[in-house]
Amino acid sequence: MxxxxxxxxxxxxxxxxxxxxxxxxxxxxxEAADGYPPFDIVKEEEDRYRITLALAGFRPDEVEITARQDQLVIAGRKAERQDDDTYVYRGIATRSFERRFQLADFVEVRGADFENGLLSIHLQQVFPEEMKPRKIVINSHASAQGGGAPQLTSNRAA
Structure with a gap:
């Protein structure tokens, strides 16, 4: 509803x-209300995140990761194969999928790992230098008479 x-x-x-x-x-x-594939989002540090997707039955070459300006798209395409096996029950989902994540401004994909059926995508929020806060020095009236121009000092963490 x-x-x-x-x-x-x-x-x-x-x-x-x-x-x-x-x-x-x-x-x-x-979006993606079916919940497939399941995923976790972990905040590792103040500006670093990790998205982990459970991709049982997929190989790394069957998964494609695309990063756009404000969106991360993970798609999996399972190659059709001819099985001679007769399954009594098939519970490992190997259907194709596409999972989208909206990225905040200045979030960049730093890399991805695939191990033990888990795809981990590493993200970092990187602000441009001009977007970081800076401290403004307040000049007194006496120092302004000396012809000094307003000064800006950087108070940025390295």
């Missing part, structure tokens, strides 16, 4: 959240 919610009052009082409201209204946050 889906209920519609009117975001108009919030749109009037916020700036820069248009994409978030569009996602909420279109239902993209609930």
């Amino acid at each position: 889906r209920t519609n919610f009117d975001f108009t009052p919030y749109r009037r009082t916020t700036v820069g959240f248009d994409r978030l409201f569009e996602m909420l209204e279109s239902g993209l946050l609930g």
Whole structure:
């Protein structure tokens, strides 16, 4: 059961959240409701994350990872094979899938590992230098008479 919610009052009082409201209204946050393949998202450090997908039955060459500006797409395509086996029960899902993750601004994919049926994708949020906070030195009136221009000092963590 889906209920519609009117975001108009919030749109009037916020700036820069248009994409978030569009996602909420279109239902993209609930995308891939079937839950396949299952995944975990782990925050490893303040600016580092890891997404781990359980891909039993897949080989690394059957999985493709695509990173766009604001989206990470993981797709798996299982090659058709001819089995002479007669299965009584087939519980290991090997169906094709495509899982999408919306990435926040300045999140970059740093690498991926595939081990023991688990695909781990390493992400890091990297802010450009001009986006990092900086400390502004306040000049007194006396120092301004000396012809000194306003000074900016960097208070950034390395």
